[in-house]
Amino acid sequence: MAKSKYQRLTRTRGRSAFALAVMSRTSLWLDDDHLLFVDSSGYAETYKRFYFRDIQAITMQQTSRGRVWNFILGPLAAIVLIVTLVTKPAGPPASWSGDAIAGGIILGTLAVIVIVLLLTNTFSGPTCKTQIRTAVQVENLPPLRRVRQTRKMLAKIRPLIVAAQGQLTAEEISAQMRETIPSAPTQSENAPPVIS
Amino acid sequence: MFNQPEMSPCPRCGAPTLVEVFPALFRKINPGKTGEAVMVEGESSCFYHPQKKAVRPCDSCGRFLCALCDCELQDRHFCPACLEAGRTKGKIQSLDHKRTCYDSIALALAIYPLLIFYFTLITAPMALFVAIRYWKSPQSILRRTKIRFVVAIILATLQIAGWAVLLIAIIIRH
Numbered sequence: 001m002a003k004s005k006y007q008r009l010t011r012t013r014g015r016s017a018f019a020l021a022v023m024s025r026t027s028l029w030l031d032d033d034h035l036l037f038v039d040s041s042g043y044a045e046t047y048k049r050f051y052f053r054d055i056q057a058i059t060m061q062q063t064s065r066g067r068v069w070n071f072i073l074g075p076l077a078a079i080v081l082i083v084t085l086v087t088k089p090a091g092p093p094a095s096w097s098g099d100a101i102a103g104g105i106i107l108g109t110l111a112v113i114v115i116v117l118l119l120t121n122t123f124s125g126p127t128c129k130t131q132i133r134t135a136v137q138v139e140n141l142p143p144l145r146r147v148r149q150t151r152k153m154l155a156k157i158r159p160l161i162v163a164a165q166g167q168l169t170a171e172e173i174s175a176q177m178r179e180t181i182p183s184a185p186t187q188s189e190n191a192p193p194v195i196s
Numbered sequence: 197m198f199n200q201p202e203m204s205p206c207p208r209c210g211a212p213t214l215v216e217v218f219p220a221l222f223r224k225i226n227p228g229k230t231g232e233a234v235m236v237e238g239e240s241s242c243f244y245h246p247q248k249k250a251v252r253p254c255d256s257c258g259r260f261l262c263a264l265c266d267c268e269l270q271d272r273h274f275c276p277a278c279l280e281a282g283r284t285k286g287k288i289q290s291l292d293h294k295r296t297c298y299d300s301i302a303l304a305l306a307i308y309p310l311l312i313f314y315f316t317l318i319t320a321p322m323a324l325f326v327a328i329r330y331w332k333s334p335q336s337i338l339r340r341t342k343i344r345f346v347v348a349i350i351l352a353t354l355q356i357a358g359w360a361v362l363l364i365a366i367i368i369r370h
Contacts, residue, residue, distance in 0.1 A: 006338055029338065038338065043304070044296050045336050056221035062203060062212040135225060147203075154216060165219045173198045176222045 231262035
C-alpha cells in the first residue's frame with residue numbers, strides 16, 4: 001500500500017474556539033516542495049498548497065489568548081479546590097455517606113480537569129497568531145497557535161524556502177523595502193506654501 | 197524588524213512580532229502574454245487560436261499552443277482543456293483541492309446510530325453501500341489505509357445480521 005508522502009508538521013487543531021460545534025479541524029503537512037494546509041470537516045477535506053518558491057513572508061504575532069485563559073482557569077481552579085476542601089465531610093473516610101463520596105468524586109474530577117488545563121496552558125508557552133503570505137493571499141494558520149511550536153516549524157521550513165528562493169540579508173531587505181514602499185513626501189517639497 | 201531572531205514590537209500595535217521575509221516578496225509578477233500573430237504562411241499556429249503563433253505543445257495532449265493558451269504548472273505546460281480535465285478528474289494532484297472522505301462517512305453511519313439502535317435498520321445498509329460503492333474512490337491525500345471502510349463493513353454486517361436474527365426469531369415465535 002502506498003504511503004502518504006506528507007510529513008505531519010502540526011497536530012490537528014480546531015479552526016476557532018467554536019470549532020467543536022462545527023467540527024472544522026485544521027492541520028499543516030510538509031512535502032518536498034510545498035506546505036499543505038488541510039481544513040477538514042470530518043467528512044470532507046479542503047487543501048491549500050503553499051509552494052516554497054511562492055512564500056513571500058511568514059508572520060508570527062504574540063497574542064494574549066494564553067494569558068486570558070490562565071486568568072479564567074486560575075480562579076476557577078482555586079474556587080473548585082476550595083469548594084472540594086470545604087465540603088469534605090468530617091471524620092474518617094469509612095464514616096462518609098454515599099452522597100458525600102459521590103460529591104467528592106465529582107468535585108475532585110472537576111478540580112483535576114481544571115488544574116490539568118491550567119498547567120497545560122501555562123507550560124505550552126505564549127500564544128500567537130501565524131500568517132503566511134504569498135503574492136495572491138494572506139492565510140491564517142490556526143494550527144500554529146504557540147510561539148514555541150511556530151519557531152520549531154519555522155526552523156524546519158526556513159532551509160527549504162531558502163533552497164527554493166535564496167536568502168536576503170537584512171541590508172538587502174531594507175534596500176528592497178525602501179524601493180518598494182517609497183517614503184512619504186516631505187513637507188518642504190509638496191506642501192502648499194504657508195501664509196504667515 | 198524583518199528576519200530578526202527575536203520578536204520585536206510591531207510599530208503599529210506594539211504586539212511582539214516576528215516577520216520572516218523571503219525574496220519572493222520582491223519578485224516582480226510577469227505580465228500575461230497575448231501571443232504573437234502568425235506572420236509567415238506555413239508557420240505552426242495555436243490549436244485554439246489559428247491566427248496566433250504556436251510557442252510550445254501541450255505536455256498532455258500535444259496540441260500546439262500560443263503564449264495565451266500556454267498554462268504553466270510545476271514546470272509543465274498544459275492547454276486550458278487538459279488543465280480543466282486534470283482538475284475535474286483529479287489527474288493533476290496539485291490542482292486537487294477538495295476530497296470527500298467516504299471512509300469517514302461510512303464509519304460514522306456504522307457507529308453513531310448505535311446510540312439509538314433502531315436507526316441501524318436503515319443506516320447499516322447505507323454504511324455498507326457507501327463502503328462498497330466508494331471503496332476505490334480517491335481517499336484523503338493524507339490517509340492511505342482502508343481501515344475505516346473495513347471497520348464500517350464489519351460493523352454494518354454485524355448490525356444487519358443482528359436485525360436478520362431478530363426478524364427470524366419473531367417469525368418463528370409467531
